[in-house]
Amino acid sequence: MLAAAFAFYAHETNLFRKWYVKYYTGQTLLDNRNYHLQLDTVRVIRTKLCNENAPGDSQRNAFIAAINNRIIPYWYGTPWSFNGMTQMPNEGSVACGYFVTTVLRDIGVPIDRVKLAQCASEAMIKALINPKYIFHFPEHYDLDSFNAQLTQLGNGVYIVGLDTHTGFINVSSDGNWFIHSSGRFPQMVLKEKVTESKVLSNSKYKVVGKISADDDFLARWIANEN
Numbered sequence: 001m002l003a004a005a006f007a008f009y010a011h012e013t014n015l016f017r018k019w020y021v022k023y024y025t026g027q028t029l030l031d032n033r034n035y036h037l038q039l040d041t042v043r044v045i046r047t048k049l050c051n052e053n054a055p056g057d058s059q060r061n062a063f064i065a066a067i068n069n070r071i072i073p074y075w076y077g078t079p080w081s082f083n084g085m086t087q088m089p090n091e092g093s094v095a096c097g098y099f100v101t102t103v104l105r106d107i108g109v110p111i112d113r114v115k116l117a118q119c120a121s122e123a124m125i126k127a128l129i130n131p132k133y134i135f136h137f138p139e140h141y142d143l144d145s146f147n148a149q150l151t152q153l154g155n156g157v158y159i160v161g162l163d164t165h166t167g168f169i170n171v172s173s174d175g176n177w178f179i180h181s182s183g184r185f186p187q188m189v190l191k192e193k194v195t196e197s198k199v200l201s202n203s204k205y206k207v208v209g210k211i212s213a214d215d216d217f218l219a220r221w222i223a224n225e226n
Contacts, residue, residue, distance in 0.1 A: 017077040017090075017188060025191050030074045032089045038070040039106055046108050050222045059218040063107070064157055068170060071107050072179055075099065078189040080181045085114075089189075096166050097124070099181035099189060100159060103168075104128075109221050121161025122207050128159065129209035130216060137206040146206060147194045150176050156212035162203035169194065169208060 018029045045062055048054075054062075074089040084093030087102055094102065097117035101124075105113045109128075116124050125134060135153065137146055150158070150171050158169040160178070167180025176194040184199060194200060211217055 016186070017079075020186055020188070020190070021077040025073075025076055027073055027076065029077045029090065032074060032091060035074050035089055038074065042066045042070055042107055046222050046224065054222075056215045056218065059215075059222055060156070060212050063218055063221060064155075064212050067103065067107055067157055067168075071103055072168070075103065075181075075189045076191065078181065080183055080187045080189070082183070084181070085117075087113075094181050094189065096181045096183070097121070100124070100166055100168065107221070108224055109217075110224050121159075121166040124166065125159050125161055125207060125209035128214075128217060129211055130214045133210040133213045135208050135210075137208075139204045141206065143195050143197070143201050146200070147176050150194065150208070153208075153210060154213075156210050158208045158210050158212075160200075161205070161207040161209075162199065163205045165199055165203065 014029065021027060021029050045066060049059055049062055075094075078086070078090050078099075079093040080095065081093035082095055084095045085098050086092030086094050095117070097119070098113070101111060101113045101117040105111055111128075116127060119127065135149075137149065141149070150169065153171070155171050155173070158171065160167055160169050165180065165183070167178060170177045170179060177191050178194050178197045178200055179189075179191045180199065181189045182199060200206070
């Protein structure tokens with residue numbers, strides 16, 4: 001009963017969401033009225049990279065910076081619901097799959113947001129990423145082993161598929177972070193350390209696709225082509 005009351009409070013009050021986002025991400029709850037400006041900026045970046053025929057590393061760095069610094073931060077605090085399909089951060093609610101596909105669409109990846117969100121997580125990963133950048137993990141892997149393996153795979157942006165869940169993992173010099181629309185308390189889009197995530201810990205099945213390593217994916221992103 002108490003957990004349900006907290007969950008309702010998390011959904012219905014900006015005060016709690018502002019506090020939670022500030023405490024766990026060090027950021028303020030961003031004004032979604034500025035979201036379209038970030039999308040416009042990313043569009044300009046993509047066009048510039050395309051016109052300059054930029055090399056793969058430039059595309060990769062631009063993609064990682066754009067998704068981590070311009071798109072995802074606006075989604076922190078957006079309430080989760082099982083059927084959530086919002087296309088605007090912190091307006092309505094968003095399920096885990098729709099969070100992933102909406103972020104990808106908004107950054108400029110040419111996808112069918114709805115169709116992909118309704119796929120099983122591994123099917124979504126396979127539809128986006130070359131098989132050589134997809135990695136499966138044994139059921140017996142604990143979070144420390146999983147985290148260590150992610151570090152070995154290297155810095156970048158990953159999509160992770162779990163038993164009944166999906167999200168992003170960001171591996172960087174600042175640590176390894178799981179970013180997802182969580183159905184667990186506090187039922188919102190949040191960022192948490194991989195080694196502290198109950199959702200990751202409870203999932204027997206883990207598969208990750210290193211989306212930022214796939215040059216073919218990046219080329220499609222730059223050109224905005226299927």
